[in-house]
Amino acid sequence: MKWISDLIDIIFPRSCMVCGKALAGGEKDICIACMVELPRTEPYTPCNKIEKLFYGTVEIERATSYIYHSKESPYNNLVYNIKYRNRPETAVRIAKAAALELAERTFFDGIDTIVPLPLSRKKKNLRGYNQCDYIAQGISAATGIAIDSTSVIRHIANDTQTHKQREARWKNVENIFSVTTPEKLKGKHILLVDDVLTTGATLSSCANAILKAVPDAKISIFTLSCATKTI
16 A cells, blocks of 8 residues: 555655665656666667677677666666665666667567576575576566576686776686576577676677577677776
């Protein structure tokens, strides 16, 4: 009932993840004003800047990110809350909004399945969830595309990429993924999803592992955000 939700908001006031102001009734995660100013990437077009990050590293069909972020931007709080502060439901809502916008530009045409970038079992147990699973749920809710979160695993628990330089990032993710059921991915166009795109090293490693195991598969990439320094 509405009076219960109103009472909860009084006792535990909800605030915008971006500006910190109190959220009005009906607002989720971020206020309308911050949503309007969301630093969206350019509308999807083939051969965009994000796709070009993968040139020479892995063969992909298309790639895009929803928003730009940087450590200096208050919008970085969105990614941080999703990843480290137990707010995976935010990932569902933001990813669904992104997917509804991208669907208008035919980004999802021909895609058969969504594969969330897997976490190692150790890291997933420590965090309690894989934020990429929730990003996949948001996209699936908007598009109806099925999710496959079991065919690809991260069999090596590599060190975090956060403080590594570019060359170290690529070395850190070599051969850390494997495909457990290649027959499920045979001939499919796969959308690989992640939360943040920086150098593209982890996504390239995962995509190459899939293509090695399933040569007739196709790969496209979506990330919730893209670091501005990347492009």
